[in-house]
Structures are given as C-alpha cells and as structure tokens.
Amino acid sequence: MATKRKQRMIFVIVLISGFAAATALALFAFQKNLLYFYSPSQLSEAEVTEDQLFRLGGLVVEGSVVRMPDGITTQFSLTDMQGQVQVEYTGLLPDLFREGQGIVAQGKLNASGLFVAQEVLAKHDENYMPPEVAEALKAAGGEHPVSIPKTTVE
Amino acid sequence: MFTFLHKYASPQYFYSWSASWQKWASIIAALLMSVGLYYSLLNSPADYQQGETVRIMYVHVPAAWLSMFGYMVMASAAIVTLIWRIKVAEIMIAQCAVIGASFTALALITGMLWGKPMWGAYWVWDARLTSELVLLFLYFGVIALSGAFDDERAGARAAAILTLVGIVNIPIIHYSVEWWNTLHQGPTVSKFDSPSAHPSMLIPLLVMALAFKAYFFAVLFKRARTELLLRERNTSWVKALLKEAV
Incomplete structure (x- = not known):
C-alpha cells in the first residue's frame, strides 16, 4: 500500500514538473510573440x-x-x-x-x-x-x- | 499522521465538523462584505486619474485574486485525490471549479467594464487577459471532465490530472505583467514594502479580498456537504442522519 502511494506521489511530481518544463520552453521560444x-x-x-x-x-x-x-x-x-x-x-x-x-x-x-x-x-x-x-x-x-x-x- | 488525516476526511466526520466552519465562514463573509462594500463604494476617495471608475477595482481585483486562490485550493484537493484517494477531496475538485469559474468570469467582466473607459477597449489580447481567459477554460474543462464518467470517482481522478496540468497557468497569470509588455498594469499590492495604492484605497481593497475568501469557503463547504450527502445517500450514517431529522 505504501509503495503504491509512493508511486502515485512520483506520478504527481513528474506530471507537474514535466508540464512546467514544457510550458517554460514553449514560452521561451515564443517570447517575442508574447509582447x-x-x-x-x-x-x-x-x-x-x-x-x-x-x-x-x-x-x-x-x-x-x-x-x-x-x-x-x-x-x-x-x-x-x-x-x-x-x-x-x-x-x-x-x-x-x-x-x-x-x-x-x-x-x-x-x-x-x-x-x-x-x-x-x-x-x-x-x-x-x-x-x-x-x-x-x-x-x-x-x-x-x-x-x-x-x-x-x- | 495519515491516519489522523483519514479520520478528519472521512465523509461522516467531515460532515459534522464542516457545519460550524460553514457557519463561521458565512458570518465573516457577510460582516467583511458589508464593511468592505460600504468603504469601497461610498466612503473612499475617487482616483486622481480614473475618477469614480476606480471603484470597479474593489470587485475586480479580489475576484481575480480569488480566481487564482481557488485554483490552488482545487490543486491541493487534486493532489490529495490522486495520492490518497480521499472521497471528500474528490468532491472538492468540482466544487472549487464551479466557484472558481464564477469568480474568473466576474474578474473578466468587471475588467472589461473598466477597460472600455480607461484603455479605450473592452478586450485586448495581451498576456494577462489571455492567460486569465485560459484559466476560465481550464475551470470549464475540470467541471466537464469530472461529470463525464459514470463512475464519479474515476471522473474526479481525471479532473485532478487536468487540474495539475493546468497549474502551470497560475504563475503565468501572476508574472505575465512582469515578463512581457502588457497593456494590463503591473502589480500594485504585492510590492509589500511600498504598495502603490494610497491607504484610503488599499484598506477597503484588502477587506474586500478577505470577504471574497471567506465567501469562497462558505460556498465551498455548503456545496461539498450537499454533494457528499447525495453521493453517500445509501450509507448507514446518512440514513441515520435523515431519521434524526424526521
């Protein structure tokens, strides 16, 4: 049970940090267009x-x-x-x-x-x-x- | 620690302790709202540039803050849902989304009403306005997704994932006015050392912000309790509760 919870915790962390990184890269690439x-x-x-x-x-x-x-x-x-x-x-x-x-x-x-x-x-x-x-x-x-x-x- | 969490979050226990929280949040919201509205609409100065139009700010800014605050509460519920599978947290996601969407819409509408006389346009596609509109669509997505499954618990987990994906939008909304040139003005209050609003305007604004927060929790608890009763209608504790009521 504890390992299952740990797995879900890792899932949440990977989900948030993955999308944050992807968004940061996209925003960086489009920086000029966002002005x-x-x-x-x-x-x-x-x-x-x-x-x-x-x-x-x-x-x-x-x-x-x-x-x-x-x-x-x-x-x-x-x-x-x-x-x-x-x-x-x-x-x-x-x-x-x-x-x-x-x-x-x-x-x-x-x-x-x-x-x-x-x-x-x-x-x-x-x-x-x-x-x-x-x-x-x-x-x-x-x-x-x-x-x-x-x-x-x- | 987690057994403690499970105890307080058990549907039956939550239903009993949230009753007084709901009551006190409602009382605080009503008090602060009447004081805040009196000062912001009647007993605060007009702005040196905007004139009386500045009064829109007392609704717009607290609504915009709450739209982001509500998302953070929803994201916390989403994390608890995904990791601990707690029923009360699952219910909270969709309930936060409904209130959050309402306040996001309120912030957008009051902003448009202010933008026309001040900027000369109801809407512009700058980074702040666009990211706030994306927030509204995220809320709509969470509401739709949590109702799209026959199994309510599966719906809550799907909505939780969307919530956590969308959380990147919150820092974007907050920092949009600093990272990019925007038509929307920069932050006024978060510069704590020297806020750029005169105290006679800043204090009513902060009272209104607290009133909105209290209102958020009052409505959130009311909605969550109602939804909980509906979902748990076949359990023994709800049946016992009903018998007591009759």
Whole structure:
C-alpha cells in the first residue's frame, strides 16, 4: 500500500514538473510573440518592415502633442526614455490620453519613419491615489507618478 | 499522521465538523462584505486619474485574486485525490471549479467594464487577459471532465490530472505583467514594502479580498456537504442522519 502511494506521489511530481518544463520552453521560444507592444528602443532591434502592423508603447513626450488643422488628426512623440518615435493618429483619443501618459498604439511605420496609428489605447499604471495626494506629490516637486513601460526583453 | 488525516476526511466526520466552519465562514463573509462594500463604494476617495471608475477595482481585483486562490485550493484537493484517494477531496475538485469559474468570469467582466473607459477597449489580447481567459477554460474543462464518467470517482481522478496540468497557468497569470509588455498594469499590492495604492484605497481593497475568501469557503463547504450527502445517500450514517431529522 505504501509503495503504491509512493508511486502515485512520483506520478504527481513528474506530471507537474514535466508540464512546467514544457510550458517554460514553449514560452521561451515564443517570447517575442508574447509582447503586446514594442517600446521605441526595442523598435530599432525588432525587424519591422514597412507596412507591417504592430503595436508601439511608450510615454507621450511632454510638449510634443500637436493637433492638425483638420481637427481630428493628432501628432505626438512616444518615448521610453531611450528612444523616441513620432506618431500620427486620426480619430478619437481615450480620456486618459495626455502628455506624460503611457499609451499603446497599433499601426504601421511609413517610408519616412512616421508611425501611423490606427488605434490608440491608454495604458493605466499601477498607482492609485486620491486627487489631493496627487496634488501634494506634485507640489512637493515629485514627478508625476507614471510608470515607464518596460524596455528589457530578456 | 495519515491516519489522523483519514479520520478528519472521512465523509461522516467531515460532515459534522464542516457545519460550524460553514457557519463561521458565512458570518465573516457577510460582516467583511458589508464593511468592505460600504468603504469601497461610498466612503473612499475617487482616483486622481480614473475618477469614480476606480471603484470597479474593489470587485475586480479580489475576484481575480480569488480566481487564482481557488485554483490552488482545487490543486491541493487534486493532489490529495490522486495520492490518497480521499472521497471528500474528490468532491472538492468540482466544487472549487464551479466557484472558481464564477469568480474568473466576474474578474473578466468587471475588467472589461473598466477597460472600455480607461484603455479605450473592452478586450485586448495581451498576456494577462489571455492567460486569465485560459484559466476560465481550464475551470470549464475540470467541471466537464469530472461529470463525464459514470463512475464519479474515476471522473474526479481525471479532473485532478487536468487540474495539475493546468497549474502551470497560475504563475503565468501572476508574472505575465512582469515578463512581457502588457497593456494590463503591473502589480500594485504585492510590492509589500511600498504598495502603490494610497491607504484610503488599499484598506477597503484588502477587506474586500478577505470577504471574497471567506465567501469562497462558505460556498465551498455548503456545496461539498450537499454533494457528499447525495453521493453517500445509501450509507448507514446518512440514513441515520435523515431519521434524526424526521
């Protein structure tokens, strides 16, 4: 009886560790495909060709937002503090869109290196606080608490 | 040690001691839920960026935590089922799956309701959302598999194997926001040294999380006890119990 139980115990251990190893290998192999977006500095390494649809994530550079005369097209720069990419988007922006905000845009690079977005999503960070606390932080000279999208792949 | 385990897990003994556990879990859940809901919905500040939408978090985050916690309870029951073949553990698997699936669905739905105003989309296929959806399908698989056999005990063992295969998904859900670029934000509370939520929001959130956990056990014991009576309906102890009741 005791040996039977031992056998089952080994079965459970082999089952869990086997599947964990298989999954780890699969995830490692598909690592690049599991990224929801590229950051501007990853873009130079990622081999994206012209007309290839992909997502780009970063912070909207302060002072870079320009509304075009047609009233619905917006141009801005995205940064991850290492690289910077110019983005153009025609359409309604999400409520959280503002300078300094993290966003994720889906679109294509055109010939001149301008990223033409078809969709813009706001990336909310993990900070939660009442407005008064945010005000106080700002007054104390602290930076606006935005999270910088991660740039490391490895 | 294992004779001790067998004694507490014998259907008759479990049925008697779980009654008070069920009662106390229900009382704690009701108390914490009313306090937690009052603070999270009425008496906590709006967020500096999200405004009142932040209140969705007080349901979403505890539901998402519970979806993973419930899976770990189910996996523990699965290990006991496979190694010791204890009847009560076999029953627990399917009961955990039903509650876990409900809370996974709740986490997904509340997340979508939050995502539309905040991100600008109900759903995106990033690693966190996709792995949580996989969790829902795993729960469905466990429910289906445990009911797919004429022999309930064989069904429980099959469901136990699926449960243990699916357990790799739990660390993936948890670390998805750290391993890959995701639209979903990173962890707020698990950074224990400096959680990124203000105490006036963090405390209601933790009260809600405890309330959800207590509710989980209250429902789990209720369901397990009912299922146990059904499966053991032809045994002498259930017949004696019925005679007492009448």
